[in-house]
Amino acid sequence: MIAEYWTFIVIVIAGFLATDIWRWLGVFTGNRLDEDSEALYWVRAVATALVMAVTAKLIVFPNGTLAGSPLWLRLGAAGIGFAVFLATGRRVAVGVAVPMALLVAGLWWVGF
Amino acid sequence: MSPASDDRSAFFWFFTGMRGLLSLPALILLISIVGFSAFALESGLTRAEAVFMSFAIWALPAQVILIGTMASGANIAACFLAVTLSSIRMTPMVASVIPEMRTRRTPIWLLLILSHFIAITSWVFAITTLRNVPREYRAIYFAGFGVTLTLTGTLVVAVFYDIVSAFPPAVAGVLFFLTPVYFNASIWASARQPVVRIAFVMGVVLGPTLALITPKFDVLCAGLGGGTIAYLVDRIRRDRLRAGKGGRR
Secondary structure (H helix, E strand, O other): OHHHHHHHHHHHHHHHHHHHHHHHHHHHHHHHOOHHHHHHHHHHHHHHHHHHHHHHHHHHHOHHHHOOOOHHHHHHHHHHHHHHHHOOOHHHHHHHHHHHHHHHHHHHHHHO | OEEEEEEEEHHHHHHHHHHHHHHHHHHHHHHHHHHHHHHHHHHOOOOHHHHHHHHOOHHHHHHHEEEEEEEOOOOHHHHHHHHHHHHHOOOHHHHHHHOOOOOOOOOOHHHHHHHHHOOOHHHHHHHHHHHOOHHHHHHHHHHHHHHHHHHHHOOOHHHHHHHHHHHHHHHHHHHHHHHHHHHHHHHHOOOOOOOHHHHHHHHHHHHHHHHOOOOOHHHHHHHHHHHHHHHHHHHHHHHHHHHHHHHOO
């Protein structure tokens, strides 16, 4: 009986609780911060650095199929794409389309 | 304002939030979730378990880590530790959005429920669009987006669970690249304050670097360290600016 539902129990405890306690802590912390407080500047900086660390790791150390592609290709596609995005007025669609096109072209070129 | 028109505005803002589902970020996330369902299937989760996990956790990195530790045969305490370390980032993410989302009258239980729907995509959505919504409707506006996105994402897992394995692997690889590339562009485009742009650069540089040095705590160190350095650099910049203005006077 327990064995049947064990995976669900693991998901609730080691997944839901392990994640949402931090969300709840964020509510209690954020509820005390004023919108223009010095502390919120710091919290914003930490949140942004965290998210970007996760993001950059997805490019440098990807999971799955992309892990077999050359690092220079992924860095080049993301870097050149981001430079084009900055140079052309920072439109998100450009910032997504250019790196994707570069990656697809590069994968095809190296015969991936 | 009469109560009736209040209700109408609340509905209006809820549906405006829901419409965010048709935006680029939501579509990119839903495509990444297609990739997750393939991963769940390959790792031996049943469809019901994958669906339940998606709704209950609603944070792709945590889901991938939990599946990974479960598959490696780790016990529940080890799974909890691995997942909870990856989820500490939720605290500053939620804390940085809450002051913009609430009014003085917003009940805390509502914010606690809404916080479950904050993950990277909805965080970007919140920091980008909340400022365009009248303050008293921001919570309901976010609920319209966040709840709809989570339910749709969960539905995507249910539907695509056994379809994706038929795709060629190169397609999955290319789809994987969408998420980081989208975050790069959207977070930079949404940065109003220089401190966010400095923190952006710190995270990008420190994330992969620290992954080589302290693989278990890399994201945490990059966030706390990089964020604090960004804050200090920005603070010096602001102080100089203020001193410069004072000097000219």
